[in-house]
Amino acid sequence: MRTTYDFSPLWRSTIGFDRLFDLVDAAQHTGTDENYPPCNVERLAQDRYQISLAVAGFSPDEIAITAEQSVLTVEGRKAEKQQREFLYQGISSRPFKRQFNLADYVQVKGAAFDNGLLQIELVREVPETMKPRRISIDGASVSNVRQIDGKAA
Numbered sequence: 001m002r003t004t005y006d007f008s009p010l011w012r013s014t015i016g017f018d019r020l021f022d023l024v025d026a027a028q029h030t031g032t033d034e035n036y037p038p039c040n041v042e043r044l045a046q047d048r049y050q051i052s053l054a055v056a057g058f059s060p061d062e063i064a065i066t067a068e069q070s071v072l073t074v075e076g077r078k079a080e081k082q083q084r085e086f087l088y089q090g091i092s093s094r095p096f097k098r099q100f101n102l103a104d105y106v107q108v109k110g111a112a113f114d115n116g117l118l119q120i121e122l123v124r125e126v127p128e129t130m131k132p133r134r135i136s137i138d139g140a141s142v143s144n145v146r147q148i149d150g151k152a153a
Contacts, residue, residue, distance in 0.1 A: 036092065036098075037053050037092075038053070048122070049121075049124075051100060051122065052117050053074060053117065053118045055076060055113075056091055056116040057078075058076050060113045062076055062078055062079055064076075067108045070104070070106075071099055072099065072100040072120070072122075074097075074120070075098075076096050102122070105124050106123070107122065107123055107124075107125060108122055109122065
């Protein structure tokens with residue numbers, strides 16, 4: 001049983017969280033087609049990830065990978081349409097479009113096709129200006145007394 005939530009009251013009182021609410025809303029409306037092709041998402045290291053998609057029957061030139069803003073899209077479409085007579089067809093060759101939402105500063109570093117698996121390498125690279133840094137505190141010494149009209153306050 002699915003329950004849908006109305007996030008519109010939260011949109012009135014929060015600023016900058018609209019993307020988060022859109023992600024939650026999209027997760028509620030996932031269909032069965034969004035599970036094809038099957039995939040694994042794994043963390044390789046602290047800031048390295050890998051997405052592996054099982055794309056048996058597709059060749060690398062029949063798959064397109066695009067990354068724009070914070071969405072990674074993988075699309076596959078068979079180029080040839082041969083008339084074949086299958087007694088049983090268990091390997092799907094239907095077109096697909098799979099999207100992955102990426103966190104801030106996550107970039108696609110490369111993709112490889114090996115043994116029917118498409119492997120996409122992702123790395124999170126936070127810019128130096130966005131990393132936490134220590135701030136020094138300048139302090140006033142005891143001899144620095146505030147002067148008002150030439151007199152000590």
